[in-house]
Amino acid sequence: MNPAERLAELDAILTEELLEKGLLGELPEAYRLVPLPLDEPEVAQKALLWAHEAPNPEGWPLVYALFLGGRPLRLLLPEREVPLGVSQAA
Numbered sequence: 634m635n636p637a638e639r640l641a642e643l644d645a646i647l648t649e650e651l652l653e654k655g656l657l658g659e660l661p662e663a664y665r666l667v668p669l670p671l672d673e674p675e676v677a678q679k680a681l682l683w684a685h686e687a688p689n690p691e692g693w694p695l696v697y698a699l700f701l702g703g704r705p706l707r708l709l710l711p712e713r714e715v716p717l718g719v720s721q722a723a
Contacts, residue, residue: 636679643668
């Protein structure tokens with residue numbers, strides 16, 4: 634799977650997670666999502682290049698979604714973080 638396809642897949646995974654946990658309201662009204670799989674460097678590099686080089690005439694804030702093993706861990710919003718991953722504590 635090429636990096637662009639993987640980014641689209643991660644976007645869908647994140648949307649499903651946010652819907653399931655009722656967290657869509659945590660996102661800004663308008664934003665640009667940057668999925669960052671911490672264990673997939675080629676895909677993460679593509680996402681970061683897009684985030685910093687693609688035109689953003691609307692000035693929408695970037696929202697970074699950190700993934701590990703294909704599962705979302707947390708959202709990095711402009712002014713705060715939102716944990717998403719399942720707690721490892723028993």
